[in-house]
Amino acid sequence: MSLLEVDDLTVTYRTAGGDVPAVRGVSFALEAGQKLGLAGESGCGKSTMALALLRLLPRTARYTGEIRFDGEDILTMSWGRLRAVRWAGASIVFQGAMHSLNAVQRIGAQIAEPIRLHSKATEAEIRRRTGELLEHVGLPARRADAYPHELSGGQRQRVMIAMALACDPKLIVADEPTTALDVMIQAQILTLIESLVAEQGISLLMISHDLSVLADTCDRLAVMYAGRIVEEGPAAAVFGDARHPYGRALAAAFPRIGDPASRRRPQGLAGDPPDPADLPSGCTFHPRCPARLDHCDKLDPRLWPAGDDARAACVHVLPDKGLSLVAKESA
Structure with a gap:
């Protein structure tokens, strides 16, 4: 049994203009200790997928399908059971640390909160654990007394990772964890995440628009477009020899080091993903497909x-x- 199994998941937002499908029939599995990357442009449904895994979407979202974590369906859990699973079973690292952290609370108190809620540790043990977590992500324990605005962007992201690790979860969902960081800090954070996941045997679902980052970090890749997964396979194969034209376009958008041709003639993809409320007929990618x-x-x-x-x-x-399927549907 896989640690995480998503089966035919759909997420639809109720709006004044009607229902908007953001995730459409997505299925995938994540094994214990495995690293899966989910790629796609903005607007393809990646963040909705990440939030759906722990039922963090607003009340306007309607779910169908199944999200089984350790054999239990997240979508049918009671609120009490769901609160027990969040942080202790699965945790999430959001893309905007400054917006995710409480600006008027010291970071040590924010890291300590899930430990206090999910364990019977004493206050002395919680303080010691908080310091250990900070040092584990490359920050001195004394920074526990700092406020978020006193830290750099990279340091705040390290605090978010420390919070995600606080209760020894089996799964971490990282939603664009390096988007707001410069290239050097991004590399440090990615190396940190990769090493911590490997050391502790944690499963990782990392979400990004950058296929090259995911290819370097993850075992497998899934490419998402217009609310569906359109390609999935080993990371090297999807990045180096994608079979879906959208996967090839994402891979070609990033110049390869040592390849003058890709540097001098960077490739892109014209247009934008379709409006979820007005999807084209047939293959949703066909209006942009070369x-x-x-x-x-x-x-x-x-x-x-x-x-x-x-x-x-x-x-x-x-x-x-x-062609045979078209003929069958037309008959």
Whole structure:
């Protein structure tokens, strides 16, 4: 049994203008100790997915499907059981540490709070654990008395990681943890996350728009577009030889060190992801796809085997490029 199993998950927001689908039928599994990267442009549903895993979305969100953590369905848990799972079973690192931390509370007190709620430790043990966590993420224990504004962006992100580790969770969800940091600090934070996950055998779901970062950090990659996973497989294969045109476009957007061609002719992808409230027919990527076929606006392919332990939702990996499925649907 996998540590985390997501089965046909949909998340729909209720708005004044009608229902808006943000996540559409997503399924994946994460094994104990595994690192899975979830990539995609802004607006593809990545953060909604991250928040859905711990039921942190607003009341306007409606869920269907299953999210099984250690065999229990997150979506049917009582509030009491859900509070016990958050932090102690699974924790989250948000992308904006300054917005996530309490500006008027010392960071030591914020790290100590989940320990106090989820354990029977004494105050002396909590203070000692807080200092150990700070030192574990590269900050001196004395900084426990600092306020968030007294720390740099990288230091605040380290505090968020310390909080995520406070109750020894089995799973950490990292939602764009380095987006607001400069390149040097980003590299330090990524190295820190990777080493801590490896040392403690924690499973990691890391979310980013940067496919190259995920390829360096994770075992497997999943590429998300318009609320669905359109490609999934080993990290090196997805980054180096993506089978879905969207995966290839994401990988090509980042110049490779030592490759003059990619540096001098950076590639991008025209346009933006579709409005979730007004999705195109057929394959949602076909209006932007450089490899689209005439029937791509009619067939909406789901994940299909696409090589060694990989899957892609594209007509180009389907037998006869999906023509038989189009004929069947038209009959």
